[in-house]
Amino acid sequence: MDSQTKAIESTKKYLTTTASIVASAMLARTIVNEYLPNELRIMVSGGLDKLFSRFSTEHAIVIQETEGLSSNELYDASSTYLRTRISSNMRRLRASKNEDNNSITLSLDDGEELIDAFQGVEYKWQLISQQENQGGNRGGDFSSNSEVHLFELTFHKKYKNVTLDSYLPHILEKAKQIKAADRRLKLYMNEYESWSPIDLQHPATFETLAMEADLKKTILEDLTRFVKRKEYYKKIGKAWKRGYLLFGPPGTGKSSLIAAMANYLRFDIYDLDLKEVRMNSGLKRLLIGMTNKSLLVIEDIDCSIDLKNRDEDKENQSNKFHDDEISLSGLLNFIDGLWSTSGEERIIVFTTNYKEKLDPALLRPGRMDMHIHMGYCGPNSFRVLVSNYHAIDEHPMFEEIEGLLKEVKATPAEVAEQLMRSDTVDVALEGLIQLLQRKRNESQGNNGNGEDDKDEKLTLVDKEEEGLESTVEDHETKEVIVGAVTCREDD
Ligand SMILES: Nc1ncnc2c1ncn2[C@@H]1O[C@H](COP(=O)(O)OP(=O)(O)OP(=O)(O)O)[C@@H](O)[C@H]1O
Numbered sequence: 377m378d379s380q381t382k383a384i385e386s387t388k389k390y391l392t393t394t395a396s397i398v399a400s401a402m403l404a405r406t407i408v409n410e411y412l413p414n415e416l417r418i419m420v421s422g423g424l425d426k427l428f429s430r431f432s433t434e435h436a437i438v439i440q441e442t443e444g445l446s447s448n449e450l451y452d453a454s455s456t457y458l459r460t461r462i463s464s465n466m467r468r469l470r471a472s473k474n475e476d477n478n479s480i481t482l483s484l485d486d487g488e489e490l491i492d493a494f495q496g497v498e499y500k501w502q503l504i505s506q507q508e509n510q511g512g513n514r515g516g517d518f519s520s521n522s523e524v525h526l527f528e529l530t531f532h533k534k535y536k537n538v539t540l541d542s543y544l545p546h547i548l549e550k551a552k553q554i555k556a557a558d559r560r561l562k563l564y565m566n567e568y569e570s571w572s573p574i575d576l577q578h579p580a581t582f583e584t585l586a587m588e589a590d591l592k593k594t595i596l597e598d599l600t601r602f603v604k605r606k607e608y609y610k611k612i613g614k615a616w617k618r619g620y621l622l623f624g625p626p627g628t629g630k631s632s633l634i635a636a637m638a639n640y641l642r643f644d645i646y647d648l649d650l651k652e653v654r655m656n657s658g659l660k661r662l663l664i665g666m667t668n669k670s671l672l673v674i675e676d677i678d679c680s681i682d683l684k685n686r687d688e689d690k691e692n693q694s695n696k697f698h699d700d701e702i703s704l705s706g707l708l709n710f711i712d713g714l715w716s717t718s719g720e721e722r723i724i725v726f727t728t729n730y731k732e733k734l735d736p737a738l739l740r741p742g743r744m745d746m747h748i749h750m751g752y753c754g755p756n757s758f759r760v761l762v763s764n765y766h767a768i769d770e771h772p773m774f775e776e777i778e779g780l781l782k783e784v785k786a787t788p789a790e791v792a793e794q795l796m797r798s799d800t801v802d803v804a805l806e807g808l809i810q811l812l813q814r815k816r817n818e819s820q821g822n823n824g825n826g827e828d829d830k831d832e833k834l835t836l837v838d839k840e841e842e843g844l845e846s847t848v849e850d851h852e853t854k855e856v857i858v859g860a861v862t863c864r865e866d867d
């Protein structure tokens with residue numbers, strides 16, 4: 377035999393031996409699992425596992441539900457993540473539903489395998505439940521059996537690094553997103569100086585919000601850009617916060633927009649009633665008690681706190697703004713300081729019916745990043761509302777309604793209310809036409825003609841546009857974004 381043949385022969389012999397060791401090991405494992413008593417089984421199977429791993433190309437990672445006494449975040453994340461990877465060809469699934477959730481949740485059942493793929497690597501998941509003896513008393517009298525759960529994740533061993541460096545972190549991140557999306561949002565309201573939460577049930581979304589399409593798009597883009605800019609805010613050393621001032625008459629959708637923002641971002645709302653808070657110290661406690669990724673809302677800011685320019689109102693100054701009483705600048709300064717340390721994103725929204733009543737300090741650039749005017753219902757808004765309430769986008773009566781909406785001031789709330797009055801489209805639209813005609817007649821009666829109204833609208837728009845220019849110009853961090861955008865439905 378030459379040396380080459382010898383080498384081949386010895387390789388064959390090695391492979392045969394290896395194969396039979398693997399086969400014997402597999403047989404041995406079956407015997408161990410099926411027939412040996414618990415304690416012995418644990419001892420023997422540990423050795424068999426080692427033997428297996430020497431010859432197998434597979435690598436396994438075990439993710440236990442608990443590590444010692446503390447829960448294992450990775451187990452929790454895996455369980456959440458795997459629920460979204462359930463495929464239709466799996467034989468056995470677990471189904472559950474809890475109060476907090478509207479739908480049935482499917483998850484992996486014991487022993488069932490799930491195949492997942494990530495960056496071209498195939499992963500096999502299995503949920504395993506084991507009885508664990510916790511007694512330590514060999515006689516067994518005082519021992520208790522508890523069930524431990526674990527995931528076994530197997531993959532080709534050459535992908536160990538990808539798995540640890542990318543796949544598992546990917547699962548942690550995904551689980552976080554899934555949980556945020558599943559979570560019920562909360563609306564916190566303050567009673568004196570503490571928050572009490574209720575579920576936020578407001579159904580408003582950007583889709584159902586009636587406002588001019590461009591303005592809606594601008595707000596959405598602004599929010600989306602804002603939440604992606606963690607590193608940016610860190611780099612410039614500023615609090616990761618964004619301020620919106622919503623102004624417009626009652627019933628134009630300011631509160632609806634706030635709910636749409638919260639639903640879109642999955643942020644809780646903290647609705648701060650300043651009338652309940654008298655002292656700066658109490659206000660601080662409330663602000664410190666807010667969680668990250670939340671929206672602080674102060675509605676009707678013109679009524680809830682005296683915002684008059686203090687130089688112009690000396691009397692007020694002496695009465696209202698002594699040491700520990702709250703002031704708007706105190707509020708904003710404190711927020712800046714507090715939120716810059718949290719490193720997480722927050723949004724603050726002020727609403728008012730009368731922008732002109734506000735303290736000019738609040739309108740200064742850098743205070744509120746966007747000024748959003750919520751206007752009367754124009755044809756665009758009407759289309760959104762009628763599609764929300766009657767699921768139609770064309771009707772012979774639309775032309776007349778749209779013509780009337782250009783002439784009269786009706787709020788989206790008024791239009792919505794008319795549309796809701798009947799399930800029959802024709803009846804609802806007829807009711808709306810009557811309302812708009814009535815309003816037209818009233819305003820003609822008041823003004824002599826309808827033209828004054830139109831002029832008023834135009835003057836308002838001009839004023840806003842001046843504001844827009846100066847705000848953008850003065851904005852200290854111009855590249856962050858538009859300073860203030862002021863738009864109205866009819867312009
Ligand atoms: N722009 C809008 N889009 C969709 N629905 C709207 C809009 N504006 C008003 N509505 C409807 O009218 C109701 C009242 O609106 P909302 O409370 O948002 O107005 P608001 O501007 O906050 O009023 P207020 O100044 O009185 O607080 C909403 O529940 C909604 O049904």
Ligand SMILES: [Mg+2]
Pocket residue numbers: 630631632675
């Ligand atoms: Mg409101």
